């Protein structure tokens with residue numbers, strides 16, 4: 308709820324800025340006797356944006372599938388990627404809640420690839436996932452983003468201390484941690 312409130316605050320602040328800018332433009336056009344251009348409802352600041360529905364986000368995003376992502380994102384997945392990048396750039400948290408099996412994992416990976424490629428942010432990122440999909444994450448990363456090195460981190464305290472590679476390999480790009488280990492950190 309806090310994230311939604313923060314997002315709404317950002318959007319309403321942006322709308323106020325945009326509206327003040329539009330008013331100034333209108334006054335200038337009236338002063339010089341020209342007609343003001345029609346507003347483009349698809350650009351940022353549009354009142355059509357619904358934060359709960361990524362498909363209503365501005366269509367003008369230049370974010371495309373990163374080259375580090377070795378696959379082809381479907382149209383709605385590109386839109387999801389753009390929404391994630393938009394949230395990131397505005398400092399907002401977001402939950403991508405597509406239906407089961409629509410490729411949330413792939414979109415999350417494409418987002419990490421975007422951060423690496425466009426912003427030179429190579430992590431380490433921490434992925435927290437149920438233990439049952441841990442190996443799926445590792446497989447999908449090596450298949451779609453082979454340049455991102457994944458390091459699955461699992462096991463009880465004892466097993467983890469027996470794995471010295473964990474400490475030495477903290478520079479790995481993606482740590483993948485099963486959900487039930489979060490409390491153990």
Ligand SMILES: Nc1ncnc2c1ncn2[C@@H]1O[C@H](COP(=O)(O)OP(=O)(O)OP(=O)(O)O)[C@@H](O)[C@H]1O
Nearest residue numbers: 378379380381384405406407408409410411412413
């Ligand atoms: N653009 C794509 N190109 C190739 N394969 C894809 C694409 N999108 C999804 N898939 C495949 O479809 C399957 C389902 O995707 P995935 O498991 O990522 O969905 P999900 O939304 O994360 O699922 P869940 O809700 O079960 O966590 C996976 O095997 C994935 O590799």
